[in-house]
Amino acid sequence: MTPRTFNDIFGNPYLAVLAATTVIMGYLTVNALMIIWMERKVAARMQRRLGPTERGKFGLLQSIYDMGKLIGKELITPTHVNKGLYLAAPVLVFAPVLALCSLIPVSQSWVFHDYDIALVLLLAFSGLAVIGIFSAGWGSNNKYSLMGAVRSVSQTIAYEIPLILSALAVVMMAKELNLYQIVAKQEGLWNIVLQPVAAVIFLISATAETNRAPFDIPEAESELIGGFHTEYSGMRFGLFFFAEYSNMIIACSLATVLFLGGWHGPLLPGILWFFIKVYALIFVMMWFRWTFPRIRFDQLLSFSWLVLTPIAIANLFVTAVVSKLV
Amino acid sequence: MAELIQIASDEDRDTFYLNMGPQHPSTHGVLRLRLHLKGERILSAEPIIGYSHRAHEKMAENRNYIQFLPNPSRVDYLSGMIYSIGYCQAIEKAIGLEVPERAEYIRVICNELNRISSHLLWFGTFLLDLGGVTPFLYCFDDREKILDLLDLVSGSRLTYCYGRFGGLVNDVTDDFLEGTARFCTAFRERLREYDRLVTQNVIFRNRTIGVGVMRPELAQQFGITGPCLRAMGMARDVRRDEPYGIYDRFEFDIPTRTASDCFDRYLVRIAEMEQSMRIVEQALAKLPDGPIMAKKIPRKIAPAKGEYYFAVESARGHFGMFIVSDGSEIPYRIHLRTPSFANLSTMRTVLPGTLLADTVSILGSIDIVLPEIDR
Numbered sequence: 001m002t003p004r005t006f007n008d009i010f011g012n013p014y015l016a017v018l019a020a021t022t023v024i025m026g027y028l029t030v031n032a033l034m035i036i037w038m039e040r041k042v043a044a045r046m047q048r049r050l051g052p053t054e055r056g057k058f059g060l061l062q063s064i065y066d067m068g069k070l071i072g073k074e075l076i077t078p079t080h081v082n083k084g085l086y087l088a089a090p091v092l093v094f095a096p097v098l099a100l101c102s103l104i105p106v107s108q109s110w111v112f113h114d115y116d117i118a119l120v121l122l123l124a125f126s127g128l129a130v131i132g133i134f135s136a137g138w139g140s141n142n143k144y145s146l147m148g149a150v151r152s153v154s155q156t157i158a159y160e161i162p163l164i165l166s167a168l169a170v171v172m173m174a175k176e177l178n179l180y181q182i183v184a185k186q187e188g189l190w191n192i193v194l195q196p197v198a199a200v201i202f203l204i205s206a207t208a209e210t211n212r213a214p215f216d217i218p219e220a221e222s223e224l225i226g227g228f229h230t231e232y233s234g235m236r237f238g239l240f241f242f243a244e245y246s247n248m249i250i251a252c253s254l255a256t257v258l259f260l261g262g263w264h265g266p267l268l269p270g271i272l273w274f275f276i277k278v279y280a281l282i283f284v285m286m287w288f289r290w291t292f293p294r295i296r297f298d299q300l301l302s303f304s305w306l307v308l309t310p311i312a313i314a315n316l317f318v319t320a321v322v323s324k325l326v
Numbered sequence: 327m328a329e330l331i332q333i334a335s336d337e338d339r340d341t342f343y344l345n346m347g348p349q350h351p352s353t354h355g356v357l358r359l360r361l362h363l364k365g366e367r368i369l370s371a372e373p374i375i376g377y378s379h380r381a382h383e384k385m386a387e388n389r390n391y392i393q394f395l396p397n398p399s400r401v402d403y404l405s406g407m408i409y410s411i412g413y414c415q416a417i418e419k420a421i422g423l424e425v426p427e428r429a430e431y432i433r434v435i436c437n438e439l440n441r442i443s444s445h446l447l448w449f450g451t452f453l454l455d456l457g458g459v460t461p462f463l464y465c466f467d468d469r470e471k472i473l474d475l476l477d478l479v480s481g482s483r484l485t486y487c488y489g490r491f492g493g494l495v496n497d498v499t500d501d502f503l504e505g506t507a508r509f510c511t512a513f514r515e516r517l518r519e520y521d522r523l524v525t526q527n528v529i530f531r532n533r534t535i536g537v538g539v540m541r542p543e544l545a546q547q548f549g550i551t552g553p554c555l556r557a558m559g560m561a562r563d564v565r566r567d568e569p570y571g572i573y574d575r576f577e578f579d580i581p582t583r584t585a586s587d588c589f590d591r592y593l594v595r596i597a598e599m600e601q602s603m604r605i606v607e608q609a610l611a612k613l614p615d616g617p618i619m620a621k622k623i624p625r626k627i628a629p630a631k632g633e634y635y636f637a638v639e640s641a642r643g644h645f646g647m648f649i650v651s652d653g654s655e656i657p658y659r660i661h662l663r664t665p666s667f668a669n670l671s672t673m674r675t676v677l678p679g680t681l682l683a684d685t686v687s688i689l690g691s692i693d694i695v696l697p698e699i700d701r
Contacts, residue, residue, distance in 0.1 A: 047463035143344050147366070147682070213457060214529055223686050225351060293529050294457025296683045297366060 020113065024101045032245040033063040035282055039245075042286045070241075073234035078140075081231065085139025090232065090239035092132030096125045097246040104253045105180040107263045107271035118179040119171065122254060123164055126209065129247065130156040133218065133228050136240070140231040148227025151297055152218035155208060158304035159215075163205035165312035166198035169319045170258045183262030190261035197315045199259040201308055203281070206251035208300070211244060212285055214292035217300060252281035340364060344682075348377045352455045352686045355696030359673070359685065368685065371677035373670055379700040386660035391417055391627040392491070394660070399485040401662060402698035404447055405641040407440035407476065407486045414489035415570055416636035416647045420629035421491070428616040429493040430572045434609045435506060436476060436488060438602040442513070443472040444641035445595045445602075448693045452592065453524060455690035456533055461524055468516055471509050478502045491627060492620035507610055510603050517599065525596070534589035538676055538688035542586070549668040552643020553598065554692055556582045557590040564639035575612075576605045588691035595693075628655045642666050642693055662701055666694045 010016045037052065037060060044051025052059025077086065103118045105111040115121060130153055137149020170191050174182045192199045208215035219227035226232075229240045256262055256277040263270030265277075295303070341364045347353035356377035362369040382401055386394050398413040399406030411433050418425060425433075450465035473483045479498050480488035488494055524530055542558050544550060555562055561580040565573040581597030583590035631653040637646040643665025650659040669692045677685055 043459075047460050048467060049463065143342065216457070217683075223352065223683050290460045291523075292458060292527065293453060293533060294683075295529050296533050296681065298681065299532055 020102055021098065024098055028097065028101055028242075028246045028249065031249050032242055033067065035245050035248060036063040036066070038279075038282070039286055039289075042283065043290050046287075046290045067238070070235050070238035075236055076233045078231055080141050082139040082141055085135040086231070087139075089132050089136035089139055089228075090236045090243075092135060093129055093243045094132075094239050094246075096128040096132075097243055097250065099125045100250045101246070101253075103179060104250065105183055105257060105262060106253075106274055107269070109270075111180055114178070114180055116178045119167060119177045119182070122179075122250075123160075123167065126247075126250070127156065127160060129243065132243075136232070137228040140228070142231055144224045144226070145228050145230050148218045148224045148230070151224075152211065152228060154301060155211075155215065155217065158301050159205045159208040159308075162201050162304060162308040162312040163209060165309070165316055166195075166201040166205065167254075167258055169195050169198040169312075169316050172316070172319050172323055179257050183257055183264070186261040187264055190259065190264070192259040192261075195259065195315075195319070197311065198319075199255070201312050201315070202255055202259065203284070204308065205304075206255060207285055207288060208304070210247040210251050210285075212248065213289035214295050215300060216289075216294060217297050248282060248285060249278065252278045252285070255281055341369060346685070352689065354451065354689070354694055357670075357689075357694065357696055357699075359677075359689075361677075361682070361685070363682065366682045368677050368680055368682065371673055371685070373673050375670070375696070375699050377700065378697050380697070382701045383660055383662060386657050388656070390655040391629075391657060394657070395490075396485070396487045398662075399487060400697070401664065401701055402640060402642070402645070402666075402695050403484055404444040404695050405440050406484060407480075407488060408437050408638055408640045409645060410486055411437060411489040412570075412636070412638035412640070412645060413647060414491055415638065416634065416649060417491050417627065417629070419636055420634045420649060420651070421624065421627060423492045423623065424620055425493055426617045426620060427572075427614045428497075429618045431609050431613045432479075432494055432498055432618065433489065433571055434573065434576070435498075435606050435613075436479065436486075438606045438609075439472050439476060439506065439509075440486075441602045441641045442599050443469045443476075445599050446472075448595060448641075448690075449520070449592075452687075452690040452693075453530075455686045456530065458524070458527075458530070461520065464516070464520070464523075468513060471505075471512075475502055475505050475509065478505070490619065492623045494618045497618045503610060503613070506606060510607055513603065514600075517596065520596070525593075531589065533683075533687055534592060534691070535587060536585075537588045537684050538680065538691060540586045540672060540676055544672050544675060548671045550643070550672060551665045551668065552640070552693075553591055553594045554586075554669050555643065556580060557594045558586040559584040564637050564644055568637065570636070570638055576608050578602075578605050588687050591691045591693075626655055628653060637663075640665060642695065642698070643669065664698045664701065666692070666696075667699045670694050670699055 010019060040062065041051045041058070052062035055061040055065050077083070100122055102113045103115065103122050105114075133152045134149045137145045137152070140146070170182065171177060173191065173194065174185050176182050176185065211218050219229065224230070229237055232240065256274060260277045263274045265273035341362060344361045344363050345358060346361055347358040348356040353359065358374040358377065360372045360374055362371070382397050385397060395410070395413065398409040402409050446465045446469040450462035453461040476486065477483045479496055479502050480486045488496070540550065540554065540558060545555055545558055545560065551562065559582050561582045563580045564570070566580055578601045581594050581601065583594055629649070629651040631651055634649040634651065635646060637644055639645070644663070645665060646663035648661040648663065649657055652658040673689070676688060680688065
């Protein structure tokens with residue numbers, strides 16, 4: 001069983017790339033706007049407020065208005081910045097997101113690009129975003145931004161390792177790096193049943209990787225004002241914002257693919273199941289954000305190096321032994 | 327100062343200065359902290375104040391005692407009721423004016439409601455500093471009810487001017503009394519909810535336990551008062567030590583803790599809210615009928631020549647008024663001894679050695695109100 005890709009549809013690889021980029025942009029935009037709306041509604045619900053109600057039914061159009069506002073804002077370039085890095089940063093942050101998104105198998109018959117080493121590519125590209133964040137922090141030439149950037153780098157390094165180790169446990173079981181095949185093999189039994197520890201570690205690390213509260217120390221508005229994006233305005237800030245929510249989609253999609261059996265589920269069509277699971281995970285992430293205070297920087301790092309990483313390694317070891325025996 | 331002005335030499339190129347504030351989300355107004363940092367570790371810190379100085383003390387020298395009446399509640403806008411009634415009590419004591427029973431009880435109720443609302447706002451902003459947004463909105467929900475109640479009797483929501491020399495401007499309505507009783511019942515339940523949401527939270531505990539420990543000798547050096555002092559294990563409270571008004575008629579505990587870290591200061595304030603409710607409930611039960619203003623109020627408010635000192639327990643600690651009178655209607659000098667000023671002064675000693683993220687939690691935990699520091 002192989003999925004259909006853009007190459008099959010268009011025949012021409014250049015056309016396929018163009019089409020895929022457009023479709024992915026649209027896919028990400030719609031989802032990100034939905035998630036921003038959802039975040040505001042969930043937050044409002046948890047805080048006994050109403051959230052957006054004015055624009056569209058249930059305020060559904062609020063995010064679009066916000067986007068319009070951000071586009072309309074003046075793009076201020078402070079005089080003291082390192083211009084090259086400063087201007088490149090929002091692009092650098094957002095570019096990997098596009099590549100990442102194209103690798104996720106959405107349903108049984110649909111994946112943007114079907115690669116045999118999709119998981120490796122995904123993990124590699126997700127590490128790229130930190131370069132953008134660092135260049136934003138360094139290029140802004142602002143002490144708060146720099147501290148945010150430094151925090152971001154050490155956080156990404158610290159949490160990439162348990163993230164990869166927990167994904168590796170799934171790879172060991174599936175004996176496969178192709179995401180499509182990993183999902184296909186989960187029919188009937190999702191990986192979360194066999195790998196609960198890895199799933200929890202993955203979710204925690206993914207929250208940290210996407211800089212979401214309670215791990216949002218690179219931005220930490222009560223300490224660092226805005227962290228790495230302090231000096232950005234208008235749509236440049238919008239791109240950081242957009243990238244954060246897109247990263248959330250990707251992290252949750254990957255968690256769905258690796259642990260929750262992707263499109264598998266009874267009755268409903270596969271693509272619907274996929275989105276139900278992704279949005280359920282996104283809801284969990286929002287739940288974290290609006291319930292917990294922020295972790296302190298040093299505790300965040302020691303939590304990764306002293307708790308998550310050893311557990312992930314132990315889990316990997318057990319997985320290796322068990323899969324050898326079975 | 328000398329070590330702060332020194333420009334970084336070649337040897338310490340890995341240290342830098344950071345101006346935290348006066349525009350910063352967590353400096354609670356316009357405090358500026360000049361931090362010398364090595365990475366995220368603080369080497370030295372100096373609070374720089376004066377950005378919201380409004381010369382309240384100087385204003386007092388240019389107007390008579392009655393005209394100064396609206397000022398005290400602007401000094402500390404979070405416990406305005408306590409300040410403004412405290413000022414009335416100071417003048418009443420200076421000119422020897424008796425206040426009717428009913429007014430005294432209402433004063434106590436309003437003071438304690440104000441204390442709860444101040445602590446609630448502190449609780450919300452403290453959690454906001456730590457990155458937890460949700461409790462902030464819960465607190466404001468409860469605080470709103472108190473503001474509505476106080477609005478009902480005093481006509482204002484933040485900077486009250488409810489007290490008069492010799493009593494109060496309005497009598498309370500039944501709505502107020504019923505509302506207060508209802509609030510007390512509902513708020514007990516809410517406090518338990520906060521406890522489940524915040525006190526038991528492992529991240530919150532990790533960020534506050536053992537952070538920002540104030541050594542007991544600091545209390546004497548700087549004159550720390552209020553919840554910060556009680557978190558050191560010293561049960562000092564003006565309401566108990568030198569009872570003013572009718573505070574000696576109520577039963578309440580002075581909650582203390584011993585570790586003197588951010589977590590203890592948090593617990594002390596939470597316990598104080600409960601004690602304040604106890605006082606409110608006792609006062610509601612005993613509230614007598616009668617007038618709310620003294621019969622004979624002198625036309626001319628002019629304390630006899632001399633010096634007067636009067637202190638009340640505000641939500642932040644010992645608020646003292648030192649009044650020098652030359653026998654005229656205009657005070658010669660009013661000095662306001664405000665608690666946050668003393669509490670903030672400890673930051674130079676407490677902050678070095680902590681992390682930048684701790685700065686925020688320590689500053690939050692001492693509960694500063696900048697206009698009260700600058701006056």
